[in-house]
Amino acid sequence: MNLAANPLGIWAIYRNEMLRSLRTLFQSLVAPVITTSLYFVVFGGAIGSRVSKIGGVGYGEFIVPGLVMLTILTQSVSNGSIGIYFPKFTGSIYELLSAPMSAAEAVTAYVGAAATKSVVIGLVIMATSTLFVDLRIAHPFWMAAFLVLTSVAFSLFGFLVGVWARNFEQLNVVPTLLLTPLTFLGGTFYSIDMLPPFWRAVSLFNPVVYLISGFRWSFFGIGDVPVAASLGFALAFIAVCLGTLAWMFKTGYRLKP
Amino acid sequence: MSPVISIKDLSKVYSSGFKALDRVSLDVAKGEIFALLGPNGAGKTTLISIVCGTVSKTSGTVLVGGDDNVSAWRRARTRIGLVPQEISLDIFSTVANCVRFSRGLFGKPVDAGFLEGLLKDLSLWDKRAARVVELSGGMKRRVMIAKALSHEPEILFLDEPTAGVDVNLRRDMWALVRRLRDRGVTIVLTTHYLEEAEEMADRVGVVDKGRLLLVEDKASLMRRLGKRRLTVTLAEPLPALPAALDGAPAPRLDDGGRKLALEFDAGEGGGAMAALLGRLDRAGIAYVDLETGNSSLEDIFVGLVGEGTR
Ligand SMILES: Nc1ncnc2c1ncn2[C@@H]1O[C@H](COP(=O)(O)OP(=O)(O)OP(=O)(O)O)[C@@H](O)[C@H]1O
Numbered sequence: 001m002n003l004a005a006n007p008l009g010i011w012a013i014y015r016n017e018m019l020r021s022l023r024t025l026f027q028s029l030v031a032p033v034i035t036t037s038l039y040f041v042v043f044g045g046a047i048g049s050r051v052s053k054i055g056g057v058g059y060g061e062f063i064v065p066g067l068v069m070l071t072i073l074t075q076s077v078s079n080g081s082i083g084i085y086f087p088k089f090t091g092s093i094y095e096l097l098s099a100p101m102s103a104a105e106a107v108t109a110y111v112g113a114a115a116t117k118s119v120v121i122g123l124v125i126m127a128t129s130t131l132f133v134d135l136r137i138a139h140p141f142w143m144a145a146f147l148v149l150t151s152v153a154f155s156l157f158g159f160l161v162g163v164w165a166r167n168f169e170q171l172n173v174v175p176t177l178l179l180t181p182l183t184f185l186g187g188t189f190y191s192i193d194m195l196p197p198f199w200r201a202v203s204l205f206n207p208v209v210y211l212i213s214g215f216r217w218s219f220f221g222i223g224d225v226p227v228a229a230s231l232g233f234a235l236a237f238i239a240v241c242l243g244t245l246a247w248m249f250k251t252g253y254r255l256k257p
Numbered sequence: 258m259s260p261v262i263s264i265k266d267l268s269k270v271y272s273s274g275f276k277a278l279d280r281v282s283l284d285v286a287k288g289e290i291f292a293l294l295g296p297n298g299a300g301k302t303t304l305i306s307i308v309c310g311t312v313s314k315t316s317g318t319v320l321v322g323g324d325d326n327v328s329a330w331r332r333a334r335t336r337i338g339l340v341p342q343e344i345s346l347d348i349f350s351t352v353a354n355c356v357r358f359s360r361g362l363f364g365k366p367v368d369a370g371f372l373e374g375l376l377k378d379l380s381l382w383d384k385r386a387a388r389v390v391e392l393s394g395g396m397k398r399r400v401m402i403a404k405a406l407s408h409e410p411e412i413l414f415l416d417e418p419t420a421g422v423d424v425n426l427r428r429d430m431w432a433l434v435r436r437l438r439d440r441g442v443t444i445v446l447t448t449h450y451l452e453e454a455e456e457m458a459d460r461v462g463v464v465d466k467g468r469l470l471l472v473e474d475k476a477s478l479m480r481r482l483g484k485r486r487l488t489v490t491l492a493e494p495l496p497a498l499p500a501a502l503d504g505a506p507a508p509r510l511d512d513g514g515r516k517l518a519l520e521f522d523a524g525e526g527g528g529a530m531a532a533l534l535g536r537l538d539r540a541g542i543a544y545v546d547l548e549t550g551n552s553s554l555e556d557i558f559v560g561l562v563g564e565g566t567r
């Protein structure tokens with residue numbers, strides 16, 4: 001498959017998706033900022049003041065990477081899924097299907113746009129957090145790498161959900177039934193070291209633990225799992241999503257009658 | 258001339274098990290206006306959708322400009338613009354953005370001059386900054402056409418272009434189709450109406466129940482199938498057809514003797530009607546109303562299927 005055969009097509013979708021986001025700038029950016037601020041007030045301020053330092057990091061700071069991950073996971077899945085689900089729903093997908101665009105090109109454009117939006121939101125949340133805590137970033141390069149990888153991975157996953165979903169209910173079922181529990185149990189608000197050994201072992205089956213841990217490591221130099229495992233997991237997740245998508249497009253799965 | 262679209266033995270079975278197309282073969286010549294005529298559910302949209310790549314085929318081959326639309330899909334698709342039957346647009350986008358997006362999807366760089374010309378052609382220029390949600394249904398349909406033409410396709414598919422369209426827009430649309438044809442664009446359209454096919458097309462293909470029943474030059478199709486009907490409402494009902502009205506072409510007594518119906522070939526002109534009215538006058542039979550119309554598509558299908566079994 002030749003990825004660059006229709007670069008203008010990729011750009012057209014990317015631009016269109018970004019314009020769509022700009023139309024909903026308020027709910028895209030302001031809403032996450034408000035939610036995160038509330039988390040800081042409640043967890044960082046009210047509860048955090050009674051929690052001792054974790055690995056030498058104050059609780060307010062400790063939850064920053066988790067909160068960023070929590071938001072970009074949710075946002076990536078929702079943006080990645082709606083980008084493709086909406087044309088499917090309105091029927092305007094006919095245009096994409098009839099255009100000289102390969103599946104890889106379409107995925108690049110849609111997922112690229114969703115991931116861009118997530119990265120921006122992540123940065124905005126980090127900026128917001130500096131209003132509440134003193135943020136240190138030990139490994140800026142790896143911080144950026146985890147931010148981008150996670151955004152891409154979950155935008156891809158969202159895209160899959162969008163292709164799979166036949167109605168709005170199915171579109172919402174994955175984020176609410178799968179993603180929310182996984183992120184809350186993924187160490188957003190605690191280190192899995194704080195759990196009893198049994199639950200600690202169970203947590204190691206939660207993929208989100210790896211992402212949050214790796215991201216937290218890039219800030220503070222400490223993590224629940226080795227950073228290589230985090231990186232490997234993010235890459236493996238992307239590979240699985242890409243493989244599934246390739247199969248879906250090859251068979252015209254739920255896109256073409 | 259080599260055909261710009263060449264369809265061979267194309268069949269489609271939907272996942273529901275329904276066979277929507279049954280070994281359809283069809284060639285469309287470059288620069289012609291081709292009408293697919295058929296009743297609801299005949300398979301017209303399915304046929305068009307497979308050529309355009311929005312529905313996958315079950316078997317057979319489709320060549321567009323000589324390129325197989327599956328193995329050489331990129332080149333095949335670049336040539337095609339599609340206006341689907343249903344209006345489906347990103348309603349929050351502006352008209353100009355919608356059209357610009359479509360052009361981009363087909364790999365063409367932005368061309369402000371072309372865009373302006375296109376939007377003016379379709380009377381959309383004043384609305385270029387309006388969001389689609391603010392447009393009337395007819396304008397939305399024009400936006401759909403503008404999108405399909407945005408990448409300057411060689412072939413334009415119009416799936417029921419006149420459904421829900423008023424007289425003005427219909428006239429504009431036909432004028433546009435003729436202008437496009439003059440520029441060498443091939444046009445394939447679908448319709449339920451014989452008159453529409455008659456008005457627009459160079460050739461007509463009749464589809465029913467997934468089969469292409471015949472493909473014919475418009476003129477010969479009209480000669481063969483186009484029947485007209487004259488209905489005369491009588492002042493007084495007649496118990497039986499008077500001898501004075503007998504003789505070819507003979508009318509039929511209808512509606513309990515209150516009406517006379519005469520069928521004649523469309524190609525014949527007004528001769529048959531004048532003859533009947535003359536005979537009515539001479540026999541002193543008074544009438545209160547006259548009505549002419551075309552024989553319906555259903556009549557035609559009955560005729561075709563009849564021919565096939567004969
Ligand atoms: N996705 C689908 N799954 C199953 N059956 C389908 C599907 N799409 C169309 N059909 C069936 O295939 C047949 C042909 O449909 P198609 O839309 O091609 O007809 P058409 O000639 O365009 O009709 P109309 O004039 O009403 O638009 C119909 O019986 C329809 O119910």
Ligand SMILES: [Mg+2]
Pocket residue numbers: 301302303342416
């Ligand atoms: Mg149709």
